[in-house]
Amino acid sequence: MAKTQTNQVDSSTEEKIKQAARIVFTRKGYAATRTRDIAEEAGLNLALLNYYFRSKEKLFELIMMEKVQKLFGILAPLVNDPNTSLEEKVDRLTNNYFVMLTQNPDLPLFVLSEIRSHGSPFGEKVQVGKLLRESHLMKQVTERRPDLDPLQVAMTLLGMIVFPFIAKPILFNQELEQQEAFAMLIEDRKRLIPLWFQACIGVR
Amino acid sequence: MAKTQTNQVDSSTEEKIKQAARIVFTRKGYAATRTRDIAEEAGLNLALLNYYFRSKEKLFELIMMEKVQKLFGILAPLVNDPNTSLEEKVDRLTNNYFVMLTQNPDLPLFVLSEIRSHGSPFGEKVQVGKLLRESHLMKQVTERRPDLDPLQVAMTLLGMIVFPFIAKPILFNQELEQQEAFAMLIEDRKRLIPLWFQACIGVR
DNA sequence: AAGAATATCAATCAAATGATTAAATTTTTT
DNA sequence: AAAAAATTTAATCATTTGATTGATATTCTT
Numbered sequence: 001m002a003k004t005q006t007n008q009v010d011s012s013t014e015e016k017i018k019q020a021a022r023i024v025f026t027r028k029g030y031a032a033t034r035t036r037d038i039a040e041e042a043g044l045n046l047a048l049l050n051y052y053f054r055s056k057e058k059l060f061e062l063i064m065m066e067k068v069q070k071l072f073g074i075l076a077p078l079v080n081d082p083n084t085s086l087e088e089k090v091d092r093l094t095n096n097y098f099v100m101l102t103q104n105p106d107l108p109l110f111v112l113s114e115i116r117s118h119g120s121p122f123g124e125k126v127q128v129g130k131l132l133r134e135s136h137l138m139k140q141v142t143e144r145r146p147d148l149d150p151l152q153v154a155m156t157l158l159g160m161i162v163f164p165f166i167a168k169p170i171l172f173n174q175e176l177e178q179q180e181a182f183a184m185l186i187e188d189r190k191r192l193i194p195l196w197f198q199a200c201i202g203v204r
Numbered sequence: 205m206a207k208t209q210t211n212q213v214d215s216s217t218e219e220k221i222k223q224a225a226r227i228v229f230t231r232k233g234y235a236a237t238r239t240r241d242i243a244e245e246a247g248l249n250l251a252l253l254n255y256y257f258r259s260k261e262k263l264f265e266l267i268m269m270e271k272v273q274k275l276f277g278i279l280a281p282l283v284n285d286p287n288t289s290l291e292e293k294v295d296r297l298t299n300n301y302f303v304m305l306t307q308n309p310d311l312p313l314f315v316l317s318e319i320r321s322h323g324s325p326f327g328e329k330v331q332v333g334k335l336l337r338e339s340h341l342m343k344q345v346t347e348r349r350p351d352l353d354p355l356q357v358a359m360t361l362l363g364m365i366v367f368p369f370i371a372k373p374i375l376f377n378q379e380l381e382q383q384e385a386f387a388m389l390i391e392d393r394k395r396l397i398p399l400w401f402q403a404c405i406g407v408r
Numbered sequence: 409a410a411g412a413a414t415a416t417c418a419a420t421c422a423a424a425t426g427a428t429t430a431a432a433t434t435t436t437t438t
Numbered sequence: 439a440a441a442a443a444a445t446t447t448a449a450t451c452a453t454t455t456g457a458t459t460g461a462t463a464t465t466c467t468t
Contacts, residue, residue: 013445029321032235035426045447050427106320113317116310116373117233129375129382152389152396155368155375163363166370169320171333171359178333185356192356199407200400217415239456249417254457415464425454434445
């Protein structure tokens with residue numbers, strides 16, 4: 001079946017389909033996506049989707065796994081690094097996420113809404129909650145502020161980072177001017193979040 | 205056509221359909237919802253949907269308008285009240301939203317993801333950005349901190365309020381214990397957000 | 409109570425959609 | 439070069455799905 005030539009730049013049919021699927025699934029969500037949309041986006045015959053990936057559902061699972069990995073894969077190594085201070089963790093989380101989210105602005109809304117609507121074979125699996133609660137980051141927060149629920153702090157931090165990208169469609173319209181304003185806002189936020197995080201964790 | 209008896213408790217067919225539509229649309233999103241799902245949820249014949257609401261799209265628009273109003277209707281009067289201080293505005297925003305969101309936990313994710321996926325006849329219309337930018341709240345923030353982009357502050361505040369409900373599905377599983385933990389966390393957050401907001405706006 | 413308007417239902421339609429098939433083409437192996 | 443394997447294509451299938459129809463039942467008006 002699939003997989004023939006040694007992938008050089010991977011302009012293989014399989015990869016073309018995956019790339020088209022990434023675009024269409026992300027733009028419209030699983031349910032609103034027609035396999036014909038993907039075939040058209042890829043410039044390929046419809047039957048090739050089933051030839052390479054068996055079914056729409058299987059193809060989606062593949063893309064979804066990628067997206068979940070991209071969104072949450074950053075998290076574990078950063079929040080569990082025993083060699084970074086709390087401040088360094090906040091810096092790195094902010095910077096790493098902003099780089100990735102600037103290139104994938106609608107990744108969070110896509111992943112979260114698909115987990116909710118798409119009868120959670122993922123929702124159960126993802127459980128970022130467990131990862132966060134048992135993380136080194138949580139220990140450091142508790143150490144600094146034993147009176148606070150560290151999850152409150154983590155949610156505030158993640159919210160400060162992710163929320164702008166989730167709210168972007170209703171806060172900024174599609175005009176170039178607004179999109180530039182958003183980019184500048186994000187850039188400035190790299191400085192503000194660590195500052196504000198310190199302020200939050202410092203105040204009583 | 206529709207509308208016959210004087211609505212007392214409104215157990216009318218029309219209202220039954222709307223209630224079922226609210227449930228199913230919110231749970232699965234527009235594209236994944238079948239009109240038959242709604243009819244079944246309402247315990248009514250499928251043809252009645254079209255009899256009362258013409259089409260799935262029309263019914264959805266109705267529900268969507270309701271949801272958008274519920275999510276953003278709170279905002280305008282609060283952020284534009286010229287008789288409340290900045291601190292009072294933050295208090296009221298936090299409390300009002302938490303009451304509403306506790307009863308409608310998946311409202312934000314539903315509205316935001318439908319605006320994104322459902323080819324924005326709404327996305328254009330909603331423009332909370334304009335409302336916020338021209339608000340009395342923004343003026344008060346600028347007054348207090350002329351060096352800050354007030355939109356940064358507003359996004360942080362809204363993120364602190366809304367983000368927990370958006371991230372809930374991946375941070376808390378369905379077990380009763382976790383759901384109770386979430387409820388307590390929200391309760392405690394009513395106190396933390398005003399405190400943290402002050403800290404953020406105070407720090408330099 | 410008779411007639412008219414409104415509401416509900418089972419059955420059905422037409423279009424959309426995910427998937428398959430069998431033939432044609434290209435690539436790889438021998 | 440011949441044979442075999444893999445890939446691509448047009449056509450088609452079976453289901454699903456939003457919507458409609460015409461018959462029946464219920465409610466309202468007179």
